[in-house]
Amino acid sequence: MAQSWIHAQASARHFGGAPEDYIAIHEWIDAFKAMVGDVTHRQYRHNSHGPWMAQEVFGRTITNSAGKQILVRDIAENHIVEDLGWLPSPADWSACLTCKVWMGGKRNKFIGREELLEQALPHPNKVHGTQPEQELA
Known part of the structure; x- marks a missing residue:
């Protein structure tokens, strides 16, 4: 997933560490691309509930390779804002x-x-x- 790698690189620049520290979170956010081959895959996790779901999967924080603790919700929210320019709610999508x-x-x-x-x-x-x-x- 090339786009997920670009998000991981952006996270490394923003939070420090290496892209490998973040790639699993970004691939999880974009996982519905495997079933929905267009931008509508974003309705499932690119919303205000997505970062909370990411926290349930990955834990409240991760420690990057620079030894810094980063909130998983912050990583996920940044991904969504990078893609959409804002953080819509599930109701906005529906x-x-x-x-x-x-x-x-x-x-x-x-x-x-x-x-x-x-x-x-x-x-x-x-x-x-x-x-x-x-x-x-």
């Missing part, structure tokens, strides 16, 4: 989700494949008529 009928669960009637593909439900948290970028401005 506001961009187009809800489909099948997402509501089992129905008492048969729903054909074509009907599933064509129908979309409004997102309950999305402000109608605006895009998230417009809301931030």
Whole structure:
């Protein structure tokens, strides 16, 4: 994962130590690239909950090769901000989700494949008529 290595190099410049000190955290953050081959992989861990999940996996701190203790959440937050320019919440990501009928669960009637593909439900948290970028401005 070349991009993860670039993040690891940035962490080494920012926090000290070597890129190898940070690569596991950055590869974990980007792990959904293996399943989702585009930028939408970021919705899973590139959000305000991602750094907390990283802390659960890697511990509260790591000690880099320079002997300095670094907060894992700081490393993860820096990765997200480097990629997106800010730290969105999971709700920010889900506001961009187009809800489909099948997402509501089992129905008492048969729903054909074509009907599933064509129908979309409004997102309950999305402000109608605006895009998230417009809301931030």
